[in-house]
Amino acid sequence: MATDETPTDIPCSACRGTGTVSSNLGGERSELPCPWCEGRGLRLGPEHNAQAVGRGDQPPDQAA
Numbered sequence: 001m002a003t004d005e006t007p008t009d010i011p012c013s014a015c016r017g018t019g020t021v022s023s024n025l026g027g028e029r030s031e032l033p034c035p036w037c038e039g040r041g042l043r044l045g046p047e048h049n050a051q052a053v054g055r056g057d058q059p060p061d062q063a064a
C-alpha cells in the first residue's frame with residue numbers, strides 16, 4: 001500500500017529533520033511542527049510551498 005510518491009529521503013533543512021522548528025515569539029521559545037515538512041522531518045516535494053520558503057531563518061507567520 002505504498003503511495004507512489006517521490007522518494008523523500010532528504011531531511012528537511014528547515015527543521016534539520018527533527019520535524020519541529022523552534023521560534024522565538026515575544027522572547028518565548030516554542031516548538032512548532034515544521035510547516036515545510038509537516039512535522040515529518042523529511043523534505044517534501046518542491047511543489048510543497050510553505051508560506052515563504054526562503055532560507056528558513058524566519059519563523060512562518062500563522063496564516064492558517
Ligand SMILES: [Zn+2]
Pocket residue numbers: 012013014015016017018019020034035036037038039040041042
Ligand atoms: Zn521540516
